Amino acid sequence: MIRPATPGDLDAIMLIERRSFPTDAWSAEMMAAELASPHGRYLVDAESAGESELVVGYGGVRALRGSADADIQTIALDAAHRGSGRGRALLRALLAEAAERGAREVFLEVRADNPVAERLYVSEGFVEIGRRAGYYQPDDVDAIVMRLDLRGRDATVLRRDSPDRAQSEGDGAEASIQPENGNAENGNEEGSDV
Numbered sequence: 001m002i003r004p005a006t007p008g009d010l011d012a013i014m015l016i017e018r019r020s021f022p023t024d025a026w027s028a029e030m031m032a033a034e035l036a037s038p039h040g041r042y043l044v045d046a047e048s049a050g051e052s053e054l055v056v057g058y059g060g061v062r063a064l065r066g067s068a069d070a071d072i073q074t075i076a077l078d079a080a081h082r083g084s085g086r087g088r089a090l091l092r093a094l095l096a097e098a099a100e101r102g103a104r105e106v107f108l109e110v111r112a113d114n115p116v117a118e119r120l121y122v123s124e125g126f127v128e129i130g131r132r133a134g135y136y137q138p139d140d141v142d143a144i145v146m147r148l149d150l151r152g153r154d155a156t157v158l159r160r161d162s163p164d165r166a167q168s169e170g171d172g173a174e175a176s177i178q179p180e181n182g183n184a185e186n187g188n189e190e191g192s193d194v
Contacts, residue, residue: 063103070107093123105148
């Protein structure tokens with residue numbers, strides 16, 4: 001189930017964050033600030049684990065209310081849940097959040113050495129609009145800058161428990177995704193694993 005992230009999700013998010021991005025993970029302080037910011041929306045993908053809940057993924061979009069554009073900040077899934085369509089559903093939920101806040105365009109950056117992630121974005125309608133050489137540090141990997149026009153797009157949030165679940169799973173093309181993050185420490189970008 002995809003739901004809004006809360007401060008109580010921070011530890012679970014950071015566990016996935018550190019496993020997914022060992023060289024450039026955000027700090028817990030940075031992530032807590034993102035979760036609390038009124039300028040963005042963070043979501044988690046959680047499943048029931050008996051009496052409790054297990055967070056298996058998270059994502060964030062920076063979308064100021066009334067602004068014409070938004071930026072996907074991060075998406076990551078626990079390794080055991082990648083390739084199942086959950087990353088695609090999380091991405092679509094973030095796009096719906098951006099549209100709800102008034103965005104007409106969404107931007108992101110993806111690592112040039114991640115063709116699986118690039119294919120996922122392309123399959124959702126993103127197009128390449130440029131490149132930034134050596135953008136991802138310390139790995140010195142180029143960033144592919146991508147844009148999606150939200151106008152005319154169905155902003156329905158496809159949740160894991162939705163009747164359209166099979167549609168949300170798409171082709172299952174999911175892997176390490178590294179979108180733009182304007183809050184990166186020391187110039188490093190946050191990445192995402194879905």
